[in-house]
Amino acid sequence: MASNVTPRVKVPATAKVGDVITIKTLISHPMISGQTKDKDGKPIPREIINRFTCDFNGKNVIDMTLDPAISTNPYIEFDAKIDAAGDFKFTWYDDDGSVYSDSKTIALG
Amino acid sequence: MKLSRRDALAVGIGGMALAVLAPAAYAAAEDAAIATFTGGAALGTGGLTLTLPEIAENGNTVPVSVDAPGAVAIMILAPGNPTPEVATFNFGPAAGSQKAGTRMRLAKTQDVIAIAKMSDGKFVKVTSTVKVTIGGCGG
Numbered sequence: 001m002a003s004n005v006t007p008r009v010k011v012p013a014t015a016k017v018g019d020v021i022t023i024k025t026l027i028s029h030p031m032i033s034g035q036t037k038d039k040d041g042k043p044i045p046r047e048i049i050n051r052f053t054c055d056f057n058g059k060n061v062i063d064m065t066l067d068p069a070i071s072t073n074p075y076i077e078f079d080a081k082i083d084a085a086g087d088f089k090f091t092w093y094d095d096d097g098s099v100y101s102d103s104k105t106i107a108l109g
Numbered sequence: 110m111k112l113s114r115r116d117a118l119a120v121g122i123g124g125m126a127l128a129v130l131a132p133a134a135y136a137a138a139e140d141a142a143i144a145t146f147t148g149g150a151a152l153g154t155g156g157l158t159l160t161l162p163e164i165a166e167n168g169n170t171v172p173v174s175v176d177a178p179g180a181v182a183i184m185i186l187a188p189g190n191p192t193p194e195v196a197t198f199n200f201g202p203a204a205g206s207q208k209a210g211t212r213m214r215l216a217k218t219q220d221v222i223a224i225a226k227m228s229d230g231k232f233v234k235v236t237s238t239v240k241v242t243i244g245g246c247g248g
Contacts, residue, residue, distance in 0.1 A: 020205035033214070035191050060201025062209065067194035069187055071170040071212040071245075078198070079205030 005029050007102040009090055014109035015082040023054065023061075025076045027092050027100060033068035049074055049100075051093040057086035082106065139188040139222075146184045146197070146224060152234040157183070159223040159235045165215060168245030174210030177225035177233070183207070189219030214245040 010024040027049065034046030048068055054061040061080045080088070085108045092100040143152075157177040165171040175183045175198070185195040198209045207225075215221070220236045227233065 022205075033191075055201075056203040059203040061203040061205075062201060063199040064209070064211075065197040065199075067196060068192060069190050069195040069214045071214055075210075075212050077174070077210040079208055080203055081205040083203075 005094075005098070005100055007090065007092060007100050009088075009102050009104055011088055011104040011106055014107045017083060017108060019082045020079050021082060021106075022077060022079055023088070025052075025054075025090060025102075026073060028073050029092075029094075031068070031070060031072045031074060035068070047095045049092045049094055052076055053091045054078070054080070055089045055091075056080055056082075057084065061088075082108075084108070136188065139186060139193040142184075142186055142193050143222075143224060146182075146226070147232045150230075150232050152224065152232050154233055154235065156180075156227070157223060157225040157233045157235045159185075159221065159237045160210075161221055161237045161239050163238075164240045164242065166242045168215040168217070168241040168243055170212045170245070171215050171239060171241075172210065173213050173221070174208065175223050175225070176206070176208040177227070178207055179228050180207040180225040181228050182226040183209070184224050185213070186222040186224070187213065187215055187219060188222065190214070190216045195221075215239060215241045216244045217241050 005028055007027040012021050015021050029049055032044055032047045036044050038044055046068060050066055052064045062078045066074060085106060088104045090102045160174045177183055182197060182199045184197045186193045187195050195213045196211060200207050218240045220238050222236050224232055224234045
């Protein structure tokens, strides 16, 4: 299991109804592709984050499938439409079964 | 085992045949990935933008973004990588736009492909060439 996996998410604190906001996420993770070898020449088994989802007040914003070609510390940027104040829930799914999550609240203003 | 001249020649030809076949194997993996995503539907053009640097100095982290207004899903493929799939974005009802960005690994200079599934069920494809100075898939 990957150690020190820390999700970081940037969401504006406030928005107006109808605004489209850009959300930026980064999670520290080695994203071992399965193509690399250790110093004895043995392949290092694949261990990546294979799925990322974002929901706003229970409605899905984005559901992304990640493959081994995604860089270390996966960065994901996308847009969400704000129709009310509420909570964003972010979830990352690891190959080893771990689930990492984060949430952010946005207010109207 | 002792190799006669004839055997040595046969091994040489076999090796060359393998070398020729290898790119075909890559293309097959790419076509299979496209077929899985589109279900064999015809690929149109237009309405999809794939933003990539022209030259990527470091293949370990190449910024990529896709934008296709009206799309329900967008897939990114790098056919020159050991496995062609890079990522698939599925946009939900709360998405502000059908636009997303991430960072990917590219093993070598290649034509990166993006395919978008539009809300009317049509598929569009766009490709863009990236020159990679240092490949980024380990080895």
